[in-house]
Amino acid sequence: LLISDRAHLIFPYHKLLDQLHESQEGEGRIGTTGRGIGPAYVDKFNRQGIRLADVFQPRRFEEKIRLNVREKNKIIAGIYQHEPLNEEEIVQTYREYAEFLKPFIADTGVFLDRALREGKDILLEGAQGTLLDIDHGTYPFVTSSNPVSGGACSGSGIPPTRIERVVGVLKAYTTRVGEGPFPTELKGNEGNYFRQKGKEYGATTGRPRRCGWFDAVIARYAVQVNGITELAITKLDVLDQLEEIRICRAYEYNGKRYDHFPADLEVLWKCTPVYESLPGWNESLQGVRVYADLPENARKYLEELEKITGVSIRIISVGANRRETIFR
Secondary structure: OOOOOOEOOOOHHHHHHHHHHHHHHHOOOOOOOOOOHHHHHHHOOOOOEEEHHHHOOHHHHHHHHHHHHHHHHHHHHHHHOOOOOOHHHHHHHHHHHHHHHHHHEEOOOHHHHHHHHHHOOOOOOOOOOOOHHHOOOOOOOOOOHHHHHHHHHHOOOOOOOOOOOOOEEEEOEEEEEEOOOOOOOOOOHHHHHHHHHOOOOOOOOEEEEEEEEEEEEHHHHHHHHHHOOEEEEHHHHHHHOOOOOHHHEEEEEEEEEEOOOOOOHHHHHHHEEEEEEEEEEOOOOOOOOOOHHHHHHHHHHHHHHHHOOOEEEEEEEEEOOOOEEEEO
16 A cells, blocks of 8 residues: 555544534535545645645644644634634644554655556546536536546546546446436435435445436536546446336426536526436346346347447446456
């Protein structure tokens, strides 16, 4: 395990400010995880962030912590009327963290460059999803970074000319955690069906995910923004018991049809999805390991997704076990 010396640290004041801000927002809540990500990015872009490289200069490291805690306490106590954080406790805690982390801290850019020169394979995983991207997502209901494929280069230090494949991971239906527009969202029993069958609860927070039909507008947008070269479709088995499966091909709003994903949140909040219906397969996919063995209607559904996105599906998961995966 190596951790980049350029990585920024999250401190207790980041988490507290995140939670205090969300509690004040009311209907304008973003639905963050409350883990301090946004406030940590604020410090990063305000040039006040503390990086792992700083731990090798203990005096400077502690001075930065003290300066930040004092500044943030003015906001915590003055604006939010909350009890200020204990400066000494934070300094001591992070002094211990620094000693523990030191053996793992490295210039990971150099490490990855060496691996590339040696011809090794490198797999980069993007967190969250395209619509949570700070620039390309449903702003302001987004995260604070760039989960799109371009973020892999800025985050890792690998130049874009070295990226050879971009695998887009899509569920056989659509989900979202937190607030924000969701054109194909299903309410009531239909939404609960997907949630229970797919075990759709946030990995970080345990919050129930919002569920809906496959949204081809989003899928095409993800292909466009990320330069996706192949797709992995997960949780196909969740659709096993459905008589009818729907795909959203476009949005309609105020008499206008949207085939491309719009930036205007008013459209996304109030649009009507344009659906196409396909017959379900009504049989279990458990045990299927070869594409040809999938039910005919399951194959037709996947082939329709390929037509819609213009990208080949190379990986299909039919269960939670890692062996329950079909490779084409």
